Amino acid sequence: MANEYILTPEGKEKLEKELHYLENEKRAEVGERIKVAREFGDISENSEYDDAKNEQGMVEARIAEINQILSEATVVAVPKRSSRVNVGSTVVVNMGGRERTFTIVGGAEADVASGKISNESPVGAALLGHKKDDVITTTGPTGREVEMTIVRIEQ
Structure with missing residues (x-):
């Protein structure tokens, strides 16, 4: 079963920028680190070489992941005017007397810290x-019940 990725236009653009950076700058940077580390001699006991090769693997894995997400993603058009919460909406909710603001996005662009x-x-x-x-x-994420009142919806 294929993953279903949902992206906002902003999320797609962010992934495209990250992909461009990884393919055009980070790859070259890591390649240079590998080249320099090889010059230190025996690569079997060379931690700089091992670190650079590990980083290269992580960069290539992220490039493959982004390519897969972009090729399979559905980009949702954020409605200009809607009285209901949609993917792309920013929602202000009251949770136990405290206002919290969430932007609803697809899983590939979720970032709880922001x-x-x-x-x-x-x-x-x-x-x-x-x-x-x-x-x-x-x-909620902790397993407890959470009650929220929607205060405002922004598109």
Whole structure:
């Protein structure tokens, strides 16, 4: 079964920029590190060479991952005006007297630290399709029930 990736236009652009950087700058940088490390002599006991080869493997794996995501992704058009929460919406919710702001994105571009939550996460999935003033109860990431009231939806 193939993965289903959902990206916002912004998320697609961000991945394309990362791919360009990895393919055009990072690859060359790591290649140079490998070349320099080889010049140190015996590569069987050369930690610089091992580190550079490991980094090369990680860079190539990330390039392959991004290429796969971009080739299989569905880019969702963010509605200009909608009274309901969609992928791409920024939602302000009241959670126990505290306002939190989330942007609903596809799993490939989720970044909880910057407030971007996946449409597949418990909170993201619960918010989809709801409108301002709706009260939603869902299971949070810690396994506890979370009650949220939608304060505002921005597109």
